[in-house]
Amino acid sequence: GAVVSQHPSRVICKSGTSVKIECRSLDFQATTMFWYRQFPKQSLMLMATSNEGSKATYEQGVEKDKFLINHASLTLSTLTVTSAHPEDSSFYICSAREGLFQETQYFGPGTRLLVL
């Protein structure tokens, strides 16, 4: 099956620093990638949708200047949490979809971010 990787798997950073999370589709080209956030014992909340070569579409309430998304190639999307604060601590998960009409999203293993 399709494989999606994320790096790093966990990161601890100081408040005020920026953190970049990478999401890669390893064996397919992902026209669309999605970024989710998950709080402990809660469901996934979609943050943004990114299509290769275009600007990401953010969900209501998600600050685009805070969570920078870049989808520069068909196999890589990055999420940068800028000026991170403790409330940004969460589990960030990406997913990728192979084609415009593919219904299944393949999820990465997630990145645990802890901001001190």
Added chain:
Amino acid sequence: SQQGEEDPQALSIQEGENATMNCSYKTSINNLQWYRQNSGRGLVHLILIRSNEREKHSGRLRVTLDTSKKSSSLLITASRAADTASYFCATDEGGSEKLVFGKGTKLTVNP
């Protein structure tokens, strides 16, 4: 927005028993998907059922969909300790490319 709502929120059973989880949603859909998440890990796609399908099987999994009631159920038969995980339903809200996840059911299968 949270569209899918699973129940129960938590389910604890013995190995060998069947586990049934339900999901309700609010808007029209093209398909509904079930995912599994082990603690602190990513999601694994289990099964997709389209709006014109009523039932689908995959190994020990059986999914039903009732579009008139806007509900779906996931049945895991002959459960194993390794089935312990959280299970989420997700719908394509109004047929969009976005997935909207429910709150999930945490299943514990005791050996």
